[in-house]
Amino acid sequence: MNKAELIEALAAETGTTKAQAKQSVELLIDYIKNGLKKEGRFSLSGLGTFSVGQRAARTGRNPQTGEAIKIKASKTAKFKAAPDLKEAAAKFKAKKA
Structure with missing residues (x-):
């Protein structure tokens, strides 16, 4: 959906x-x-918790040239599913297998 x-x-x-x-x-x-x-977080019962996560600085590669590039540290949104949501997902996977 x-x-x-x-x-x-x-x-x-x-x-x-x-x-x-x-x-x-x-x-x-x-x-x-x-x-x-x-x-830094938003929690919704039955759905899960959104939070701010930190990504460390790292070295990556330009896919076109293969050249090493520095990627800056950044913040990102993370999501941790509530137990009910995890259970619903597990049931879906069981039907597909």
Whole structure:
């Protein structure tokens, strides 16, 4: 499911318009972003926890030339799934195997 499909499903499930559903999804994304900016984490029960992670500086390679390049240290968003979400994913994998 992608964002557009989520908006469509949310609108159908709640009986709201797609515009209202889109606004709700965008608002949730904004709350997650703001939580990461202000507190470094955002936790949602049943879904999981978003947090800010640190990537160390490292040496990489330019794929076109093979030349070594320095990659700066950076911050990135990390996600740790809640137990319920992990369980749902495990059940999906069991069906596929």
